[in-house]
Amino acid sequence: MLFHDLYHSLEKARWSMADDVPWDDFDASLLTEEQALTIKYNAITEWAALPATEMFLRDNRDDSDFSAFMSIWFYEEQKHALVLMEYLRRFRPDLCPTEKELHAIRFEFDPAPKLETLMLHFCGEVRLTQWYRRAAEWHTEPVIKKIYDFLSRDEARHGGAYLKYMKRALETYGKAAAQAFAKIGVLMASSARTQKALHPTNLHVNKELYPQDTIQSRLPEPAWLEHWLDTQIKFDKPCEDRVVGGILRNLSSLFEQSFETVQDLNRFRKSLATA
Template identity: 70%
Template sequence: MLYPELFKSLEAARWNMATDIPWEQFDRNLVSDEQLRTIKMNAVTEWSALPATEMFLRDNRSDSDFSAFMSIWFYEEQKHALVLMEYLRRFAPEYLPTEEELHNVRFEFDPAPAMETLMLHFCGEIRLTHWYKCAAQWHSEPVIRSIYEVLSKDEARHAGVYLKYMRRAIDRLGDSARLAFAKIGVLMANTKTAKALHPTNLHVNKAMYPEDSVQSHLPDPGWLEQWLDTQIHFDAIWEGKVVNGILRNLSALLETPIQSIKDLSRYRKVMSAAAHDASGHLVAG
């Protein structure tokens, strides 16, 4: 099992909201109303770890090890929402999300293949790591800068954990796991379409379409792209860091040179063809 050692390592890295955030350094002159609104949107988005956890537990009923890890992931992601809300409660309570606004992002996600979902969230954690690093640079107010830096480190650790479960999946499932990871990797690392691709911005409930993404349930559904494009300026350089992180980790995981999205696309096609040949019928890829 991975969970016992993961618990130890993540427990050792855990930060304390009361003592590790420099609340006393707050400077109201260094944070704008525009920035406070983005903090609110981030807080509500982080709250969506609740329906994501419900999805993971439902779709991984046969995997008690991974399900146990969800106890850590859920705790830490809800803590992210909480620290952002604590910032607003202390310094700008008029921007604090209401309970109704938080509850609006809790809705049922359609069942999905476990390996594809695992890869999707691995990519999402890499993306959040860099989104929050970029957000920390955008802010000049020292307390919120510190919070975003702390959150970025948490998201990087979560990506590392997902990667461990992906390695375990390849050991257990072999090429079917490799193909699933490659398929989602091609989607999430495509710089032409992937800039805002994150689990919270994807359609997850056909019956609710088109309002079936977490972002569509936010107080401002169009917030994310505005935040990326015109506020924190998550540009091509930052996007390159996300893509490089995905490709570099996949190259090591799949034990094959992957330096570009074209390399990954070729790998996916080879794996898909091999699965077709082995099964005698087409495997989606």
């Protein structure tokens, strides 16, 4: 069982919203209006851990170990939403998300193959780690810079936890798991082929609600994410290369192969299909 060790390792790394966030260092002169608004939208986006957890528990009823891990992941992701909202509550209460805005992103996701979903969320954590690093660099107000640093580190640890479950899945399901992980890995690392951010909150998950079936589509300003990435934090090609590199390095280790490029991974994916 992985839950026991993951619980203790994540518990040791846990930061306190009361004791570790330097609230007294807040400098209103260093927080711009556009920066404050992005904090609101990220707070709402983080709240999406609620429907995601409901999905994970539904689709992994046969896996009590992973379902137990969801208790940690859900707690820490909701804490991300809460600390961003606490920042706004203290310093920009006019921008704090309403309960209606938060509830708007709680909707049912269609059932999906659990191995592909696991890989999708692993890639999402790798990507979010880098997004939040850039957010910390872009912001000028010291308290929110520290908060985004905490969030980035948490997302990196979550990615590591998902990777452990991926390793276990390879031992349990063999080729089926390898095919699922390689397929989603190629998709999530092929950023040059798509015009939108490749992250679970920006993917369609409910056919009946289409096109209002992504988390981002249900935010007060659905187009904010692309603007945040392209214009504000400037998540450019070198930044994207770090995401792709992180996915390829971890899959190289997982499969005991060497993937220097997405093309290498795609060739491996095709070899699994023909083996």
